[in-house]
Amino acid sequence: MASINDKEEAREELDSIDAxxxxxxxxxxxxxxxQASLNSRKNKLLKILDGSCDASQASGSGKPSKPAxxxxxxxxxxxxxxxxxxxxxxxxxxxxxxxxFRPLQRAAINLSMSGRDLFLVMPTGRGKSLCxxxxxxxxxGFTLVIAPLVSLMEDQLMYLKSVGVSAVTLNASSSKExxxxxxxxxxxxxxxFKLLYVTPxxxxxxxxxxxxxxxxxxxxxxxRIAVDEVHCCSQWGHDFRPDYKLxxxxxxxxxxxxxxxxxxxxxxxILKDCQKILCVPDPVxxxxxxxxxxxxxxxxxxxxxxxxxxxxxxxxGRYKDQSGIVYVFSQKDAELVAIDLQQRGILAQPYxxxxxxxxxxxxxxHWSTKKIQVVVATVAFGMGxxxxxxxxxxxxxISKSIENYYQESGRxxxxxxxxxxxxxxxxxxxFRISTMVVMENTGQQKLQNMVAYCQNxxxxxxxxxxxxxxxxxDDEECHQMCDVCRHGNDYVTMDITKHARDVVKLVExxxxxxxxxxxxxxxxxxxxxxxxxxxxxxxxxxxxxQEVESIIVHLLLNGYFSEDFSxxxxxxxxxxxxxxxxxxxxxxxxxxxxKMKRKVPTPSPGRLSVAVSSVKDSEGxxxxxxxxxxxxxxxRPAENSGKSPVTKKVKKDTVL
Ligand SMILES: Nc1ncnc2c1ncn2[C@@H]1O[C@H](COP(=O)(O)OP(=O)(O)OP(=O)(O)O)[C@@H](O)[C@H]1O
Numbered sequence: 001m002a003s004i005n006d007k008e009e010a011r012e013e014l015d016s017i018d019a020x021x022x023x024x025x026x027x028x029x030x031x032x033x034x035q036a037s038l039n040s041r042k043n044k045l046l047k048i049l050d051g052s053c054d055a056s057q058a059s060g061s062g063k064p065s066k067p068a069x070x071x072x073x074x075x076x077x078x079x080x081x082x083x084x085x086x087x088x089x090x091x092x093x094x095x096x097x098x099x100x101f102r103p104l105q106r107a108a109i110n111l112s113m114s115g116r117d118l119f120l121v122m123p124t125g126r127g128k129s130l131c132x133x134x135x136x137x138x139x140x141g142f143t144l145v146i147a148p149l150v151s152l153m154e155d156q157l158m159y160l161k162s163v164g165v166s167a168v169t170l171n172a173s174s175s176k177e178x179x180x181x182x183x184x185x186x187x188x189x190x191x192x193f194k195l196l197y198v199t200p201x202x203x204x205x206x207x208x209x210x211x212x213x214x215x216x217x218x219x220x221x222x223x224r225i226a227v228d229e230v231h232c233c234s235q236w237g238h239d240f241r242p243d244y245k246l247x248x249x250x251x252x253x254x255x256x257x258x259x260x261x262x263x264x265x266x267x268x269x270i271l272k273d274c275q276k277i278l279c280v281p282d283p284v285x286x287x288x289x290x291x292x293x294x295x296x297x298x299x300x301x302x303x304x305x306x307x308x309x310x311x312x313x314x315x316x317g318r319y320k321d322q323s324g325i326v327y328v329f330s331q332k333d334a335e336l337v338a339i340d341l342q343q344r345g346i347l348a349q350p351y352x353x354x355x356x357x358x359x360x361x362x363x364x365x366h367w368s369t370k371k372i373q374v375v376v377a378t379v380a381f382g383m384g385x386x387x388x389x390x391x392x393x394x395x396x397x398i399s400k401s402i403e404n405y406y407q408e409s410g411r412x413x414x415x416x417x418x419x420x421x422x423x424x425x426x427x428x429x430x431f432r433i434s435t436m437v438v439m440e441n442t443g444q445q446k447l448q449n450m451v452a453y454c455q456n457x458x459x460x461x462x463x464x465x466x467x468x469x470x471x472x473x474d475d476e477e478c479h480q481m482c483d484v485c486r487h488g489n490d491y492v493t494m495d496i497t498k499h500a501r502d503v504v505k506l507v508e509x510x511x512x513x514x515x516x517x518x519x520x521x522x523x524x525x526x527x528x529x530x531x532x533x534x535x536x537x538x539x540x541x542x543x544x545x546q547e548v549e550s551i552i553v554h555l556l557l558n559g560y561f562s563e564d565f566s567x568x569x570x571x572x573x574x575x576x577x578x579x580x581x582x583x584x585x586x587x588x589x590x591x592x593x594x595k596m597k598r599k600v601p602t603p604s605p606g607r608l609s610v611a612v613s614s615v616k617d618s619e620g621x622x623x624x625x626x627x628x629x630x631x632x633x634x635x636r637p638a639e640n641s642g643k644s645p646v647t648k649k650v651k652k653d654t655v656l
Contacts, residue, residue, distance in 0.1 A: 019586075026584050045472060069284045077107040077114075084113050087138050092130075095137060095163050102127050104288045108260070109134055112224060117251075117259045117283040119230065119271050123292055124264040124407055125386070125414035129156065132226035132260050136194045137165055141221035142186070144213065144250075145197045147228040148241055153197040155386065160195065167195035170202055170209065186212045191221060200232075200243035203250070210253070217254045225250055227278065230261030231403075234273040235441055244277070251279040259283075264410065265403040268470055290406070290469045291477065294413045295421050297461040298483040299454045301546065302426030308337060311394055311424070312344040315374060318420075323367065324392035326376045327399070327408055329432060337396055338376040347372040353380040379408065388415035395423040398454055400433050401446035402468045405453070425454035427549040431519055435572040438565055452557055455550070457491040458595045460484055490598055497591045499551055502526070502539045504560055504582050509537055516566065516575040523548050547596070552576070554594045560585065 080089065088109060092098050101109075104122065108131040111118050122128045136143035147153050153169045160167040168182050185192045202209055216222040227233075232241040251259060259280055266274070268285075275283055303310065311326060326341070328334050331352040338350035349363045349372050366372045368387055375381055376396075393412040399405035405423070413419030430451055437443030453464050461482035466473030480486045503526050510517045510525075515534070517525070524530040526548055528540035541548060555561045562579035565572055584590045 023583060023587055026581060030581070030584075041467075074107055074286075077110040079110075080106070082110055082113065084138055085110075088113070088134060091137050092134060095165060096130065096134065097163070098130070104286050105131055108286055111284055111286075112258055112260050113138070115256075115258045117280045119261045119263075119266075119274070119280075119283050119285040120288075121263055121266055121271070121285065122288040123290055124410035126288060128228075128262040128264075131262070132224065133160070133165070133195065135224060139194075139223040141191050141216065141219075141223040142193055143195050143224040143226060144222060145195055145226045145228060146200055146203065146244075146247060147197055148200065148232055148239075148244075150199065152228070153199075156197065165195070166193040167197065168193045169197040170206075171197075171199050172201070183208065183212050186216045187219060187221065189219070189221070200241065200247055204243045204246045210249075214253060217257065222254060222257050225254070225257055225259045227259065227261045229263060230274050230278075231263040231266040231270055233261075233277040234266075234270045248277055248279040251281075265406050265469070267468070287471075290465060290471055291462060291473075292410060292413065293477075293479070293481065294416050294418050295409065296418065296481045297409070298420065298422045299425050299456075299461070300422060302424040302429070307396065307424050307426070308340045309344070311337075311396065312341055312346060314392070314394065314422070315341070315346050316344070319373075319392050321373070322391035323370060323387065323389055324374050324394065325381065325390060325408075325411060326374055326394045326396055327381075328376060328378060329397035329429065331378055333396065334376050334378050341374060341376065346374060348374040348376050351375050351377040351381040353378065379404065382408065382411075385411055386414070387411075389417070390414065390419060391417075392420045392422070395421075397429045398423055398425055398433065398450055400437055400443070400450065402449050402453055402465060403446070405450060406465060406469075423454060427523075427553070428520060430553065431574040434563060435565065435574050438572055444563060448557055451553060455553055455557065456484070457597045458484065491595045492598055493593050493595050495591060496551055496554070496594050497585070499541065499543065500555055500560060500592050501585050502541065503548075503552065504555065504578055504585055506534070506538045507561065507576055508578050508582070510534060511577060516564065516573075518574060519552060519576055522552060522576055550596060551594065555579070555592075558592070560592075 079085075092101070103126075104120070105127055108118060108120050112132065112135045120128055120131055132143055132145065145153075145156075147156070150169075150171050150173065153171065157167050157169060168178070168185070170179060170182050174182070182193075182196065186196065198209070213222060227244075227247060229239065230244075232239050233244040233247065234240060250257075259278065261271075261274060261278065261280075261283075271285060300310070315324065326337060326348070328337050331354050334350035334352045338348045341348035349366065351360060351363050355363075363372070363375060364381075364385075367375050379399075390412045393409045395405070395408070399408055409421035409423075412421055430447070433447055434444060437447055440446075449468060453461065456464060460473075460475045460478045461484055462478045463473045463475055475485065478485045484490075503522065506526055507517055507522060510531075513534075515531070521530060523545065525534055525538070526541050527543075527545065528535060543551070552561065556563075556576070556579070559579045559581040561576045561582070564575040564577040566575060567573075585592075
């Protein structure tokens with residue numbers, strides 16, 4: 001029989017084997033994750049080399065998929081010898097006053113005219129609307145357009161009226177007479193209008209509308225269905241709208257009517273989801289290259305002291321007399337930043353969802369006509385903004401996802417002339433946004449992707465977007481139109497294993513005494529400030545604040561930390577806790593490296609940062625000549641004429 005000592009030894013060894021096995025499992029799962037991501041990338045690349053082109057067939061209907069829509073098929077639809085081609089060309093020139101198509105427009109129009117269902121993914125401002133407006137004017141009946149916002153429809157109606165195309169809308173604020181006219185027109189053989197714009201809510205709620213659509217369908221007058229901002233169907237998209245989920249009724253009731261779904265940003269998975277939701281059995285997906293070669297992308301680390309000053313200096317220097325947008329996090333920020341910029345002598349106005357409609361349209365109008373230079377806006381300022389000469393889009397706070405960022409920054413340079421997209425990347429903003437998206441299914445993952453985009457110091461920013469949007473990208477094509485390509489090799493690779501062990505241990509220790517740590521508190525404590533009791537138990541650091549923040553974010557992005565939310569009736573708190581990979585740090589062999597921007601040598605010895613003899617100009621001038629952007633100190637100019645509009649008081653800070 002085994003003695004008590006033997007049993008204890010056996011138990012100890014068992015514990016140690018269990019710990020080792022746990023570690024091994026973590027390592028295996030890390031390797032498997034890496035393998036899966038490499039395999040998925042490899043498959044995508046093979047698919048591209050196999051000859052299926054940008055225009056690929058979406059699958060996901062559960063039925064055996066047909067052969068992919070090939071390059072040859074695409075070439076066929078790029079031709080201009082269809083029975084409708086002459087009419088299309090004539091109306092393009094005479095009604096829309098456009099001399100030639102942009103990439104994929106002709107193919108999209110021909111596919112739609114041939115009766116094919118289509119998803120069209122095209123960067124913002126490249127001319128998606130034409131792809132259903134032109135077929136609409138070349139058809140006998142009318143096209144039903146689903147759009148998410150009334151303001152967006154009104155902009156389109158105004159434009160169509162200006163070019164002499166008859167279009168109408170049905171929405172919650174349509175008068176009785178208007179509704180009557182529209183309902184009657186839908187079944188009029190002479191089709192008094194070519195396009196009917198409705199909100200998805202209207203489809204979901206109005207039985208009368210559905211019955212009229214059915215009648216029009218039976219009479220052959222419902223020619224086409226266009227679903228604008230189609231990504232709103234999918235919960236995985238960045239702008240999910242519940243009423244879009246009900247739009248599947250259209251294809252179920254009117255299967256013979258071709259549908260075109262349009263979006264500026266949707267990954268293939270989101271499109272598959274949209275395909276299912278809309279009940280489209282066999283769509284062609286045309287994806288225009290995401291790249292906007294005229295846009296210069298840059299990320300700047302937000303200095304806590306005076307980021308407004310830095311932004312003001314840019315606007316008054318590099319962007320003097322040029323139009324732009326400053327995107328902010330919340331309604332309150334829109335008001336505050338606008339006032340701050342005004343006080344610095346800039347004609348800026350806020351824009352957010354809580355303003356009176358008349359104030360919103362005044363700001364929009366004044367900006368469009370250059371009476372003001374800058375709109376300081378929440379994301380409420382977005383869809384339907386069609387100003388061509390926006391020379392800069394500055395993000396005062398990072399976006400909540402890369403999709404959002406791409407779309408928001410894409411409002412710059414629609415005229416194809418050079419324009420700049422600059423994000424100010426701030427540590428505490430990450431956690432503000434994180435608590436805001438806490439209820440969204442994929443909110444944290446999307447935010448992490450955006451943070452990774454900003455944290456990145458060695459990869460072309462376009463390459464990062466390309467990977468995100470499932471595109472193959474050759475870094476050469478950036479042509480130094482991002483800060484990383486322009487200031488290449490401006491980084492060093494560092495071993496941060498010891499730092500990681502110290503800071504993770506700090507959080508674990510705090511947790512063992514039931515103390516929750518906000519990221520800010522982790523920074524402070526690690527740097528030797530704050531909680532004295534905890535400070536005595538840990539290894540403090542001599543790293544700079546920026547380095548400390550960078551390392552904490554790196555550890556969060558890579559699973560060594562994770563989020564620990566706490567809810568009160570009034571607010572949500574973000575705390576850090578040890579992540580699933582924290583256990584790996586216990587292994588002697590485990591190491592973590594990270595790439596960090598080089599920085600100016602500092603006098604303190606033993607610092608982590610590597611001193612370099614020459615630091616490249618971090619100004620990262622945009623496409624045009626640059627002005628020095630050091631924040632101006634001293635007296636601010638007197639308040640200018642760009643007074644803040646009368647807005648409803650922002651009671652609770654909101655993000656739209
Ligand atoms: N082939 C073309 N040549 C020149 N201009 C064009 C062409 N096609 C469209 N445009 C113009 O480009 C501008 C943007 O078009 P549109 O509003 O359709 O873009 P969009 O892709 O729908 O953008 P968003 O994603 O913001 O809705 C419009 O002013 C339109 O008239």
